Amino acid sequence: MSDKKKRKVAYVIALVCLVVGIVCYAALPDRSQQEPVRVYYESTGENVLFDHQSHSRDFQLGCLDCHHEIAQKENGSHASCVSCHTAESSLVPALGEGGLFDHETHSQYYGLSCTDCHHMYDPESGTSPQNCNACHMETGDDYMPGLADSYHQQCIGCHQDFGVGPTMENCNDCHGPRKRADAFHDQCTGCHEAAKQGPVRDDCMGCHAY
């Protein structure tokens, strides 16, 4: 087959592919349906893929078990995940190696729903995840530990229970130069110091207090 003929065949193939592609895109509407098979919740925690099918088939849930708003013609939202999924303590990678976030306490005692933190990101309203300091104030009380205490508790809690590693008595175990806290601080204050703007290292309350 000569080069010219080969090229003609290639043109035809390219054209056919384009036409088929355009027809497929144009003729078929988006597959989004009234009742999606699955719903994908993007979140700053871990993304959540909610599967309608497995909920109805494997757990014999009816639509109305969650979607109260349909029955009551209300504009409210449906029941939150936490009504069934009582989250137990689980690993939160953002809190460092072995960093445990006590999901159980937060959901069961304080009635927070998953989406309070694992919120759906909405670029228009620009919501951001619940910050720790929205609840934990500078000083705590009997019901709500202070911000520093609750943050310390993530690491120091276990260490004190088992009597190993850094303790409350020796701040420098964590907070010394080139220790974990240092690196953690650098994430923010590093730039702030370079730009000579906003809170810097010695201004603890610039970040840690409201």
Next chain:
Amino acid sequence: MPDRKKLTVSYAPFWHDGSSISTKQYHIIAATMLAVIAGLLRYGAPALGVLSLSVGSAMVWEYLMNLATRRPVSIADGNAALIGLLFGMLLPAVTPWWVVIVGTLVAVVIGKQIYGGIGGNPFNPVAVAYAILMISWPIYLDFNAALVNYSFDFPAAYPLVLMNAYGAGGIEAFSLTDFLMGRQTGGIGATFGLGLIVGGIYLMARGFIRWEIAVSFLAGIFVSALCFNLYDPEAFASPGVHLLTGFSLIGAFFLATEDSSSPVNFIPMLIYGALGGVLTVLIRNQGAHVDGVIYAILIINLINPIIDKIRPKATGRVMYHA
């Protein structure tokens, strides 16, 4: 008496084994067909749309670049079509049309043509395009997000995401046969393991791809995944799972073996492939990314020129001293 007959003259050799660039490209395209057809059967018309648009637009970009650079039109060699096809095979079945077209633009223009066309590219064009899209519009390449409206008779979450979040326990619902038979979500042409393996073996046996690279790539995945698995069987999935999920197979047989960006000597080919496999598992098990194949291939492309210097000394040197 001068001879009036005009004879053809040329330099030796006067025989050729008949191989050509286009033959090779067409055979590779043919070898993908099992996996492609399985993907089309699973996902239907949207997948056909993605693949057709991908192949067609890749050829158009190639043609436009040929015109722009004033070089002979090279779309008949099948390389642009192959790039488009492989790129389409990595995409989820539901992908916005403009993502496909931008992807092939990146693959053909930035991945290949700016280096002077076929044979000049230091990186695999398909991997370059996929990596750039993965960074620019991750949500469109997220298989969980893209395929929400498909209902499957198997767990619908992308196995690698499950592995990443829950360790080996996350994929307990799957068996290796599921992965092999394409009963998993993923790219259009990347899920049907058996089809990819058959296609790959065909290409290796015919010599269209270098078996050393594909085999060592898979061996690299197997061995490193096995080490992780032995270290902590709960956190890290078994090597078989790593081999059959994500882009492992399509990467080993179709991406890592791309001619221009891979080494040609025996030992470098083994190093190149094995390193790709190891990096894949490292990125999957230790890195932030879900799948490591694309980045692993780009990294081994990067080191290819250096490792390909490991080569036997030319034996003829004993004769002459130039």
Next chain:
Amino acid sequence: MIKRSFFGITAPRLTYEPIEEAFGEPMAVKPAKRITLLMDAPLGKAGGILIKPGEAVLEGQRLQLLENDPGNYAVSPVAGKIFSVEPFIGMMEKPMTAVVIDVEKSGERSRDTSFKEAAKSTGIKEAVGFFGGLPGRPDFKIFSDSGKPVKTIAVVGTESDLMGVTAQYVIGSNIASVKSGIDAIRKITGIHNILLFVHEQMAQVAGASGAGIKTVDMQYPAGSRDMIRMALKSEPARDGEIAFFTAEAAASIGAAIQTGELPLDKLVTVVKKDGTRQIVKAPVGTHVSDILEAVRQGVESMDKVILGGPMTGYAIYSLDQPITQDTDIIMVQDSSAIPEINDTPCTNCGACVRACPVDIPVNILVRYLDAGEYEQAAEEADLFACIECGLCAYVCESRIPILQFIALAKHTVQRLKAAEEENA
């Protein structure tokens, strides 16, 4: 043309053709009108040209071209009259001289007797001055060159290229002459370490030659001189230079000694368009057209006629070109069988690297050559290790004429070096 095998996992296996048992007598071809003798020297303007048009020559007469260069001569295989003496440009712009001789038609054999007399009166050592013009081109120059002393003589009974059976025919049909040729070479040079290289199936016959027998694989290019040289050099305790003779050269010397008359006919394997073979016996210098006519192989426009084999031969532009002392094969290729060419760049597929018998990084080499960086190619990519077997271009899927590139680069580098030395 041998196509790529279905399974491409191994390198291509091109094998030499074993000769059929009963090949029969070679077809004798007589030149029709003229013959052309090509001499390896430029036709200097400085005078002293000993051959002049119009002179009569005898069969077997030694024709020395230049007065002060006794090394450049031919032996006229026919009786006749010199028609012309012209400059001729060979491969790679090599300046040569073509001596055209009108063949005597009367059929009377007027033989030159100077060799017979020389051999009788002064012994064979003095007769060496005639051997350089014989079929197979016996070459004794290496012995007189002051360099490393020659310690080994290799008589090559393997084919020079694929498709040929000439050397095997010489060994199979005329081992007696080969033996007496080897004896003579031993006597002339005083070197006793003479090895005869043959393909496996000829080993038994070759045993009668009295030389040490070495067998060579049938896979191309194991039979080439460079591969044999490399095999020999890799043997421990083998120092010194190696001198090469073809089996046909040895047989020619043998025949000359036995009969007292110089043999003048060259054996040539003619490969027709359909791939069939015919062994032809024709005087050195016979035009290709005469030989093709004799074997009834028509040649159309755009066909290719090749002196030498499919891998290393060279295509001629006119059927009036002659066969030379070392033309073992004439191959005719139909225009439809000529491989398509292409101008795509190297895709780095590595087929050439796997095919190369001497482990040259051809993929790197071809990039240097493409850019015209010939000296770089010689330093970094083993340009001069190439034995020019043609396998890389044979398997190249971009169809790059790699061998031509290499030949051109070697030629250019050597010319530059020569110019440098001249100016130094």
